[in-house]
Amino acid sequence: MEDEYLGKYIDVFSVKPLKEGFGATTAYIAYALDKNEIDGAIVVKADENWEPKAIVARNSDDLRASIGTKWVITPMVDAIIDALKVERLEKVAIIGTPCQCRVIRDIKEYPMQLGDVINRIKLVIGLFCMGSFTQDGFKTMVERKFGITLPEIKNAEIRSDKFIIRLINGKIIEESLENVKKDVKFACLFCDDFTARSADISFGNAGSESGWRSVIVRDEYAYSLLQSASRAGYLKMKKLNPEGVNEIIRLSKEKMERAKRNESLI
């Protein structure tokens, strides 16, 4: 199916991770790694200073380090070269924001660099995105707006219209999304892709209840992996209800309108 706001897709689900300590996206990748469907996944981990770094996860233990959204875009250059050229992996998954998925698709379609090895990226996993921060921008925001430092943060996520930061000491900071949006990087104001339309499968919170994640499946292989992961008990899946789908469409529309509005800025 093709939808202006959802992109090309096969179906939309809501999934809940059943694997201890894993999120929905990582549970999905863990299944693919455990069953040797892929032999490496390029993911991002953050160290205790929230300094993000792309790594090549070879098994589900490596993956644990990457759980949770990082909120900043991380160049994956070194990890891509490690996976494809140094370790010469044959079946690689990559997970990223819509813009990162787009550029992988660009390179596959117009292979100006990397040669044939780019085709060893078998699975492009997208994350819903309303905008991200620059590394310095994120640091400035949490320090100035919330009066905390990066190492104090345990995780951060968006739930409906709130940006929620959980600290290591148990404290929770809530901020209205509208307020946080002002800090996203300038480049994101021109981006019209909320659901990672060029990914094989896209994950995101929007549309699903707490503890669940929405999944847009766009590719047959990605779909079969999701079904097998669910059969193997890595996650639970159900069809996403129409209200959920509408919520995704609403945000996608909002992002497209924002991009249109800002077109004249450049």
Next chain:
Amino acid sequence: MKVMYVKLSDCSGCMISFLEALMSNSNIELIYCPNILDRRDIDEAEDADIGFVSGSVCAEFDEHMESLKKMREKCEKIVTVGSCACVGGITRFCRGNQPPQPYHRTFLPIADVVKVDYSIPGCPASAEILKKFLNAYIAGNNKYLIPFKNLARKKRASGQDLQDEIVAKGLCVGCGMCALSCPVEAIEMIRGKPEVRMDKCIRCGTCYFRCPRNFLKLRKENAEVI
């Protein structure tokens, strides 16, 4: 499909890529290519459907200037292969006065001399992208050819353009693909942003064309190219 290939001032890297792409495609008849075929006189060559040229053209080298102009007359479409032909590339640094041809001093991108229809940049242009171009051209997949068509109007591109047009304008998303593209590792990602070392940059333009923020534009018919 009848094809001409003319190699002007380049390092031969693009020609090697082109020959690899050529061998993978059985629909192509190479009718003129003085580097590998016997017939050397372009006047005797028949008309071709498409002509590929690699390397920039030396304005003081009459033989090259002539064959380029004749090639334009004989080919329905002209495609520049590789950064030297497209945007000058490393030959932008040539100053001449070197043996064995000390009088060769002025090297121009092809579009400075004749009309170019499609540009395939890269240093060298990769065999993979040439294969895709040939397949799309033969299949008449015009949508796929749009970026190459837009690029044909671009006569210069370097790491400085990336810095000015993308990074300084706040359009960089920090994906790092520019750094991955650079053949001389002139770009380093520092705290998620590209820093170009212009003293290392060979002006191939690959980073600028690869940047998703620029490529998004290049995919649109008649995109504005600066």
